[in-house]
Amino acid sequence: MTKKFNEKAWHEYDLGFMVSRPGCSAEYRTGDWRSQQPQTNKDKCIKCGVCYLVCPEGAIVLAADGTYDFDLEHCKGCGICATECWTGCISMVEEGE
């Protein structure tokens, strides 16, 4: 099994600590930085996709029914989606509530 990025010895990294696999930042779980998480009232969602476009982390994913779900392993809880949502169907809820 390959070691995680934070388990390697100093001599086991790529030259110059460069990133040699495109897209590997997805493996870094930034979701635990969050203090609030987005929740959607899907009855009010008009499937416009504004939240999907404005999310700075690409943490909003298209669901099978045309609405949108959240990738909570990478969502940092910034709340831009909730602010920009046209119908106000996204609200930010404290973590743990």
Add this chain to the structure above:
Amino acid sequence: MAKRVGIEVSLAISEAVKLAKVDAVAAYPITPQTHIVEHLSELVAEGELDAAFIPVESEHSAMSVCAGTSAAGARTYTATSSQGLALMNEILFIIPALRLPVVMTIANRALSGPISIWNDHSDIMSVRDTGWIAIFAENGQEAFDLTLQSFKIAEDHRVLLPISVNIDGFTLSHVIEPHEFLDQSEVDKFLPEYKPAVQLNPDDPVSMGTVGVPEIYAEAKKCQDEVLKGSIEVIKEVFAEFAEMFGREYKVVETYRAEGAETLLMTMGSVSETAMEAIDRMQEAGRKVGLIRLRLWRPFPADDLRAEMGSVKTLAVLDRAVSFGGAGGPVAGEVRSALYNVEDSPYIASFIAGLGGRDITVDDFIEMVDQAEAMAKANEIHEYKMIGVRE
């Protein structure tokens, strides 16, 4: 047979860079480095050197361009001095961290203020901890030879670190000396084409210079230090290969008439040749005095230095820079650290002289030896003494 040419040392360095067939030069002119890059720009303009000469608006940009061209896989060269080196400072740290084998000549010059265009070592000492290999040349031939060798050392896949070749401003950069030039075919045999280990390439993308979160930053720094320290073996290999091919031998620590010496004078750079004269005179007078010269400043050759300390009782170390508020000159500080835990280590006297272009004479060196021996005999504790300063 190599031809012997009388030429200004700056131009000889440019010719060495041309013989190394660099792909990219990005530099900003500054006294006393100017003639080096001026001549390189002529060589490129006249079609004698097939390289990109990239004029920039500052040294910060010069070193930034060097990072880019080196990352793209180009053999990259630049040169600077003093304030120019200071302006490069931010990027100097990044080049070795990204493992980019840039070669730079530093025509050593004092830092402002007061404004000084003259020679001392305060510029290179201010970038001691940036992670570059730092080599000193004592004359034009050495500057020529070490420039060529630097590309081979830097680009070795066990190293992949940048190198500064330090030459004393004016004292070397602006004097005409005889140089034995090498033919292109000889240089090509010694220095093959640069093969980057990794390079920026859209068909095989990598990201260089990414964030180092707390979980990996310490590993990154440890790696950098281990590679820099390990480079000394490659430096010795390249010196040996050069000696075998061209007959001129270089060592990381060099000595002059040091056999059986009880007092050693330690120097770095072009003043070593004046120091040799001082040693000759003192030996004629029957004194057991020799000279030790540091060719390699980073990585610091501590083992090689310790190996030369056999019968030495007193070591007089010359610095050409002040470590303000510190315990002596920067070189003396390193030497004291390297020898502190060694049994029967010599008494170490730190002297600062030759600041901002002040001459260091043969008599100054004799005075350093006199003072060091007297201080050692009395076991006096001094941080450092400045030679030739009006009190």
